[in-house]
Every structure is written in C-alpha cells, then in structure tokens.
Amino acid sequence: MTPTTVIDETGTPSAFTAPFSRAMLTSDRSLSVLDSETGAWETRTWRDVHARAVxxxxxxxxxxxxxGQVEHVGLIGDPTVDLIAAIQGAWLAGAAVAILPGPIRGADENRWAQATYTRFAGIGVGTVLGDGPQFDLLTAVDGDLHLAPAREYxxxxxxxxxxxxxAGPDAPAVLQGTAGSTGDPxxxxxxxxxVHTNTxxxxxxxxxxxxxDIGFSWLPLYHDMGLTFLLAGMGAGFQTYIVPNSAFAAAPFKWLEWLTETKATVTAAPNFAYDILGRYGRLLQSADLSNLRVAISGGEPIDPDAFDKFLAETERFGFDPAAAAPAYGMAESTCAVTMPATGEGAAYDEVTVTPPGDGSEPRRRRYxxxxxxxxxxxIRIVEPNVDVPLIxxxxxxRVEIRGTSMMSGYLGHPQLGEDEWFDTGDLGYLLDGRLVICGRAKEIVIVAGRNLFPVEVERAAASVDGVKRGGVVAMARDEDSSRPGLVVVAEYRGSDRVATRSAVVSAVASECxxxxxxxxxxxxxxVPRTTSGKLRRLETKQMVTAGALS
Known part of the structure; x- marks a missing residue:
C-alpha cells in the first residue's frame, strides 16, 4: 500500500509545508507533551497532529x-499538542507564526499582557491561540485581536x-523575537x-x-533553539517529547529523569543547564543516559571547565562524551549556524591570551x-572595531555570517540583501574551518587601558562558593565615576558577604x-535577564551606573 501524503489528502501542497506534512503523515511515531500540572503525557501520532493542523x-x-487578507498567527502559553499543531496549521493557511514569552518572574502581569498584546498587533498578528494563565491574561486586554483557546479552535x-x-518562499514563516541581551529586542x-533549509x-x-531517533526538549518554543528542535522532530517524523520550560525551571534534575524515561537519543539545552548537572551531579543517584547520541549545547557561551564537569559526572550514567555537540546559532539565522558532526564530541582550543595594554600578562585559556x-x-572573520585581547x-x-538560513531582515528595518554579510556582534576566529567564539564586541570591558573579555572575569567570579554560575556580569565603571574600574555584579546565596567579596576579588585577580x-x-x-534567560548586560550596567544595584 502506498503511504498517504499531503497531496492525497489536501490537493497541491505548499512547497514549504509539503515536507513537514509528508513526514507527519507517513511517520508511525508520535508527539508527546507533558502536562506539568498532572505530570501526564498527552500523546498523539504525528498523523493525528497533522489532521489537527489541517x-x-x-x-x-x-x-x-x-x-482573503492574510494575518499572522500568534501563540502564547505552555506547549500543548493543539498549540504545536497550530504552527503547521498557520503555515498551511499561508500565515507566519509568532510565539511570544510569558511574564518573567516578579513582573507586573497586567503590564506584561498589555505589552504582549500590543506587540502581537504591531507585527501583523490577527489571531492569537493559547491556553493557560498567560492566555487568560491576554483575554482581559481590550483590542481587535481574535483570541481563541487552542484546544477548541x-x-x-x-x-x-x-x-x-x-505563500511563496520569500513569505515569512516565523516572526522570531531576538534575545536583546545587549539592547532592545x-x-x-x-x-x-x-526555516525549511535550516531545519x-x-x-x-x-x-x-x-x-x-527520539527527541526530548524542555526549551521554550518562543526561543529559536526550542522551535527548531521541535521542527526537526516534525520534519523528520521521529518520536518527540516536549516538556514546558516552567517544569524544568521548577526541578532541573528532572531533565535526567525525563531522558531516562523517554530513552531519548537527541536533546538540546543552553550551557547553564549542563553546568547545573556538572556542579550538582554528584548528588544524583541514578539515571540512564546511554541512549543519547547527540546533546546539543548552545544559546550562550560554553565554559570548558564546567562542561568537562558535566561530562565527568554523567559518565557513570552511561553518557557518551562523543555525543556532546557544542554549537553556535542565533535567531537571525533561524537557529543553527555551526554544528559539529555526530560523534565529534566537545573540543577545545587552548591558547595564550594577552589583553592589549601596558603591563598585561599573557594567560592560558580554553575556548x-x-x-x-x-x-x-x-562565516568570515573581519577586522574588529575595538581593540581585542591578542591570541x-x-x-x-568580528564574526559575520550569510547564507540560506538567514532572515530577510528585522521588522521595521531595511531588508538584508541576498548576499549581504550579517554582523553577529560576536568576536571569534576560525580553526580548521570550525568556529571559536571569544566574546561580544559590545561587551568588551575596558579598564585602565586594558581590554578584557568579560566572560573570563565572570567565570573566575563564579568559581567562588555561593556565587551563582550564570548570574555574574562583569563591566567597567566609567572614568568619570567616583569609583572607576572593574565591577563584578553577582547573584549570591550565603551568609558571609564580606568573605565572599574578598574571595571574588582574589579569584578575579588571580585568573585575570x-x-x-x-x-x-x-x-x-x-540580575536582569531576557525572556530566554540570558543576562541583560547593558541594562545591568545602566542600573549600576544609576545606583539601582548595590
């Protein structure tokens, strides 16, 4: 019997949606989404998900x-089977999808709802589908958007x-919000x-x-890595498990339990999640990671020492170090720009780094x-417009990129030319054709005539007991300040702040x-963060300058 395709069921398909539809309709695998309230999996075959999308x-x-005016579709709330089906549903209808995050912890929920509603309307969304508390908050806002529960629509x-x-190959498929870690999103x-090419x-x-393959992800769908991971499962038709990001945030070690339960072969997470397992993995008693053949790490700078701790702690659970896949990507390129081949594992470049400036001492570093x-x-590397540490x-x-996965441009800004290079804002170099990232040009810390990569300072500070890894920002206070020089802002849990400050000073002086x-x-x-958890460095510096953080 010939497998049913989307052409058999719905006539001539969109060139974009056809591969996703074909994979969903011919796959014998399923999509499972965790209900964080009940702890139960909602499981539907990919074929059923496609039927719901239609x-x-x-x-x-x-x-x-x-x-017949095409308005885009907005999605809000924790993932459900219906919400995921709405992604393909919007595309089958010739519309783009915009997925926005919920309120960050401690935010005014009413202000969030108004701002989110306004943002949806401002980017051309006409219909918003969702479920749960975030959706309920949006329904209280007055306006012309059509809001409907995803489970009913x-x-x-x-x-x-x-x-x-x-809709055509140049029509937007995703309206992706950027992180805005060094400026406005x-x-x-x-x-x-x-989107099709990158996936x-x-x-x-x-x-x-x-x-x-079996995929597992707790990454939020409003984040480029979370959405692309889902689309990989949808486009290849393999078994996929999706957990709300809020469930991971409430219990990070559940990640290992979920990987064990699902027998996942592919997963992805930002570096901080691997750091947590490396730091506290000794407390874990059991897990089975022997099925994992790919564990993508991306979304933020990778700390080699912390990642090595993760590898050491998970070896006893059967994790194969060759499965580690440190990668690089950004929303502007759909998601991934670089990715190691399967089985390469984590690799580091150990180099001598000398900050520019008189009296700077060279130091060994791993990237x-x-x-x-x-x-x-x-990828190409061009002359930086700031003095960078010498390696x-x-x-x-400066790292520039171009190619088949690129955005057409930012909404409200000039379009990106077909062969135009895009300045990522990152600093790095190429090693045998492979990318190495050192830092961001906007975040170079200039102190007493010396230029430093802030990530080096932050990692040194984070090595101190009680300092939260991933919660440190290094910056330079301006020369006209009453106390110019290097400033370290760190989230801290402990009882002896005086001793911790001294320990941070000692660690930074020794390492940097x-x-x-x-x-x-x-x-x-x-410390201020973006909705995807990245530190908002510019905002943090502004708050320090204004005396709002002390």
Missing part, C-alpha cells in the same frame, strides 16, 4: 472571508475541500525558505531519522570549538590579572 488551517482561511472543521495556501522575519540541514548534519557551518551557511597564532575579529574596584552581591534572580 482543522486549524481550514478555520483560519475561512475566517478571512472574501477579501477549529475542532470538527470541515477539511474535505481544504487546499494549503501557497527586535523581531526577525524568517522566510519559509530559511533540513540540522537534521542532515546530525543524521536524525524517524526509524531510530570551545563550535563545529563547521551548516551547508548553505558561510597567539589566531586572527581574532586585574583587581575589581567593586563587587556587588545580589539575591538570586535579581
């Missing part, structure tokens, strides 16, 4: 009326005559061709296949090697050769 698409198209719709809407318009090349690089560009992507036998500069002028210790969760 219901949503048919309802979206019917709602347009005779004018389109259920039972007549799909017999539905034909997918062809923007919205990257990702064309259909870029396909990621699957190809990692050799993912429905016959053998993670982040793999080669995906097919269709290019022997390495040409350090410079004495901090000030160490500001804050309660956990106090």
């Amino acid at each position: 219901e949503i698409a048919a309802t979206l198209v019917a709602a347009r009326g005779d004018e 389109g259920v039972g719709a007549d799909t017999a005559g539905f034909v997918p809407v062809v 923007k919205t990257a318009a990702l064309p259909e061709s870029s 396909g090349e990621l699957v190809a690089r990692l050799g993912m296949h429905h016959s053998r 993670a090697v982040l793999g080669k560009p995906l097919d269709g992507m290019e 022997d036998d390495r040409e350090v500069g 050769g410079i004495v901090p002028a000030d160490v500001i210790l804050l309660d956990p969760g106090t």
